[in-house]
Amino acid sequence: MAFIDGIKRQLRSVIEWKNPHPDALLVQWTENGDEIKNASKLIVGPGQGCIFVYEGKVQAVIDEQCLIDLESDNIPFWTTIKKFMQFFESEHKVGIYFYRKNKILDQKWGTLSPIKYDDPKYKFPVGLKAFGNYSYLVHDPKAFFVSVVGSHNEFYIDDFRRVMSARIIDPISDYLAESRYSYAEIDANREEIGRGISIKLSIAFRKLGFDITDFRIEGTDFDEDTLKRINRIADLSAEAQAAQAVGLDYVKVQHLEAMREAARNESGGAGMGMGLGAGIGFGQSMAQSMADTPSASTTQSDDDPMAKLAQLKKMFEAELISAAEYAAKKKDILDKL
Structure with missing residues (x-):
């Protein structure tokens, strides 16, 4: 044979x-x-x-x-x-x-690990995950052979995908650091970000003999730590807006919330009394806060019961006070009529 x-x-x-x-x-x-x-x-x-x-x-x-x-x-x-x-x-x-020679179309890409950068607006570390697709072709066969193929006798699409996965993190990280997009602006600017990253990738892969085209970002996500920070920011923003809507200073609202939590966390018989005392103190602090805080309407008097009831209702609807606290304070205002 x-x-x-x-x-x-x-x-x-x-x-x-x-x-x-x-x-x-x-x-x-x-x-x-x-x-x-x-x-x-x-x-x-x-x-x-x-x-x-x-x-x-x-x-x-x-x-x-x-x-x-x-x-x-x-x-x-x-x-x-x-x-x-x-x-x-x-x-x-x-x-x-x-x-x-012909173009390889619609190849999928995704970050193997989160891309780390500092959010320029909120000043905390962000871990971004992204995925999308792209196309490419062999632009310089000599550079491709020398820089990528080497001693191998064959090279396939899967081999190029591994090269892309290993080299895509740095261009994305560099672009995000330079463009200074906050985490909340990523999705709204995906096309622009994709174009910027495509330019950086093209420069890097031209040296390897490839031309990257049609690079697109299809979706983004954040790692668990970043999501916790984002949710915390969202909660604080919602609380601040709610306080502003009822004419309260946000710092005072936080102080009242801390007092309420202290009352909730008491336990046992003595704790019930302490909780009740804290609840009374909370109501008094709430009343004092309402008295100290300027009304949303400067034409209304601090002694106007209708204005107080309206403000009290807004606080209840914004979930700044509980139903029991709302009822107690409402009764207090009505008893004074």
Whole structure:
């Protein structure tokens, strides 16, 4: 069988990339120098390119569809190779690699770990996760072979995806640091952010021989620690707006809430009394706060019971006081009429 295989190799006359795998970006045509030496024609099909490597160095790149007669066409690099390919033996390494020229469309990307940067507005660390898609093609086959392929004899779409995943974090981190978008502005500016990141990725991958196109961000999310901080900010903002709506100073509202929590956390018989005392103190503090806080309407008097009842109702609807506290204070105001 070995003898027959040897004869078949010697009878081979055409070098071409037949029926390439749909996910193949680059494949070495042969590892046997005899097959290369005996070939009489080279065919480069549609959407293909061909790289000639001699002793580990790229000697020539054919990037157009063509048919070359290796026996008669005057091709300098081929003449150089043939000089070292005598009698079906050679100590020199010759390789022919076919690569895919057409664009690879709609490839998915996602951050393997959260992208860390400091929020420029709220001054806390953000962990951003993102995903999307992109397209690419081999732009510089020589740089691709030298910088990425190396000693491998094949390279597939999955191999490029791993390269992308390893290199995408730094460009995104750099762009977010430079653009100074707060966490709340990320989704609203996804297209602009995607364009900015695409420019940085294109610069980085051009050095590897690739052209990145159609880079898009489809969605974003935050890590658990960031979500906790965001939710806390949302709660504080809602409380501040509620206090402002009823004409209260937010600092006083926080003080009253702390007193209420102290009353809630008491336990046991003595605690019930202490809780009751704290509740009374809370009601008194609430009344004092209402008395000290300017009314939303400067035309109403502090002694106007209607104004006090209206303000009290707003506080109850904003959940700044409980139903029991609302009822007790309302009764107190009505009893004074």
